[in-house]
Amino acid sequence: MGKILIKNIKGLVQCGEDLPKVRRGGDMKELPILENAFLALEDGIIVEYGSMLEWGGLADWRDLEIIDAEGKYVLPAFCDSHTHTVFAKSREEEFVDRINGLTYEEIALKGGGILNSARRLADMSEVELFDHAMERIQRLKSYGTGALEIKSGYGLSMDAELKMLRVIKRLKAECDIPIRSTFLGAHAFPPEFKDNHRGYIDLIKNEMIPRIADENLADYIDVFCERNYFSVDEMEEILEAGIAIGLKPKVHVNQFSALGGIRKAVELNALSVDHLEELVDDDIEALKGSKTMPTILPSCSHFLSIPFGDARRLIDNDLPVALASDFNPGSTPSGNLGFVWSLACVKMKMTPEEALNALTINAAYAMGLSDTHGTITIGKKTAVILTKEIPNLAYIPYSFGDQLIERIILS
């Protein structure tokens, strides 16, 4: 804590008062940038910004860190509204299986995939899981992530799901970025419930959810609504049980098939619907006029070689789009949102401005952080990215694979 003054900023991006909580449709191209600017931060809060030409100096220069940002940009930190950052082990052997011709679904059917992660997680202690996740979070921060949502879902038993959620709860308490916790007990059916869906859904509803309420272990509830996973009706039943204890839905839908999950999630007032590689007209109609944020995960499409979400179709229908990493050991082993920014531009034809709105304002909305994150606004939390010297903002997604973030400033 203390005071930080960043001066001579080439461009102070996404700054302003009274900015919208969501940018949608044609407005996603808007991105306010103040050139030749300063930004003053005090005790973890944004207190002042403006043009260097109008800067009147500071009343009190004691305990002040001054950063000269000549040639550099300052952006709001990215918000990653969809991750599985708590997991036991990487799964590069499945990566090799896929190179050798198996599909993600075939790997899941032979015991790989989510069930593989679940087996490995069951054997790992809470302390070890916490330490690994903490290390990952330090890396994500270096890529510019200043807020993080983390899901359970590699437990798939009462004990292991609670273990994951307790790890997330401890991360919330000990990390210097805000973390949101999502209960994803309905990530897959565990093998012992393969032919007894009713049994597992009852376990989630009657045993896991009441314990989560008792120990205050989650903010959101998620279901993987997909063929071979949870049907739309099963999703509805589980989400309603979560809603009853105050958890808002954020769901995995339309990754491999459009089953009608988006319309149902919107009806249940979901905060976001995530994946959307497959979209049909009714999904678009359901989203219009709703408060649900469509969230696309292009790193997952890249890694699995599946279609990319059709961001242009959503934007052209006057809808908003958020982008997130889906960081997880099976389908997205990278949590680098700078790479997501590039993929959104290259593969989804989003402009650099649209994609940055999707990673900041709209992503903050998708994790309930609009009041504190997503823009550079007086009174919001200090969570800003200082870039290296770059010619312009588009240079960041253009230079894919380069680390152009000099540092993230969090207090």
Ligand SMILES: [Zn+2]
């Ligand atoms: Zn996911």
